[in-house]
Amino acid sequence: MTSRKWVRLFLTTLVLGGVLTLLTSFVVKADAYANVLRPFDFFELIGLLLFFSGLGFIFSIISQMGFFAYLTVHQFGLGMFKGLWPAIQLFLIAFTLFDLVYFRYQAAGKGASVWPFLLTALGLLAVSYIVAYVKRKETNAKAFVPALFFMVVVTTIEWVPALRSDGQDYVWMMIIPLLACNAYQLLLLHRLNNKEPHNN
Template identity: 55%
Template sequence: MNSRKLVNFLFKTLIIGGIAGLVISFFVQAEVYAANLSPFNIMEILGLIVFNIGLGFTFSALSMTGFFAYLFIHRFGLGFFRSFWPAVQVLLIAFILFDLVYFPYKAADGETSLIWFIFMAAALLVYGLIIAQIKAKGTNKHAFIPALFLMVVMTTIEWVPGLQTEGSNYAWLMIAPLLACNTYQLLALHRVTKVDEKKTTEHTKKKETPTSAKKVGTSKA
């Protein structure tokens, strides 16, 4: 990956996070938007839009940090655990899903039903399974577990600040950009780092041509 591709990759991730942050705000802060529509207050609405896009950018940066940390963790895990690394990842996924149910429910002191937290963890798992399957089809079957690890474990770790706040608004405003950015980064990485086979073939042919011509000339002589 050259610097141009890297900058383009990071810029697209940032934009996706900003858009996701804005879109989810229309649902989470619907009452706030509605209050400024009647009477119409253009400055307040623009302020809300800019704020939520900026919030999305912030979570995009968090997602990018987590993604590159994941790449390091994955390489380290392969070197340290070797063939046991997939099993370790599965155990970590199960552990994180349990924590995603148990600790938020305990912090809520019974104010929120346990079913809600189970549904939240199940939804994240199902989404992760779908994205991991797409990643595996686009690359190879061995990418399934690492992809699921990113979508469940790394996303949850990045989401911790949102889970610790009172109410669910901030959690929703945070999870949408994180999922959108992690999904894009995961599915686009192999395309960004893919070697252009056509250019490589042409370059190889150009290097081989003078040698071939020289051999032909020698044989004639």
């Protein structure tokens, strides 16, 4: 990938993260916007918009760091484990989904329902499967498992700071731009390279 294409990928992903986080904040942080609209405070509203946009830029950068780390780990895995690498990735996907449900449920304490955690993991898997399927259709069959691994495992690792927070606001505010940015980078990579990748 040329430096010009990398800059394009970086900037478009940055904008995507900022815009989606800002849009998500209108729903997740509706009370914060209500406080500055009644009574109307222009400067505080601008401050909120800048804050959530900046937060989205940070989420986007986390996504991009995860993407390039994934590319390195993937090549390392191919070189070290060779034919076993797809099976190892599937195991890590299963473990991550189990972790996303079981350990979060245990941390929630007594009286908590397992269903929100289960539905969250299933939602992540469903979105990841769709993205991996598109990647496979646009490239080759070998790209499916690595794409699914990236969307499930790497996204979850990037999501950890929000998952460890006390409230649920930032859990949802972070996962939407992360999923979008990760999917965008994954599906744009082979187009920027102008050739069909192998195992990307």
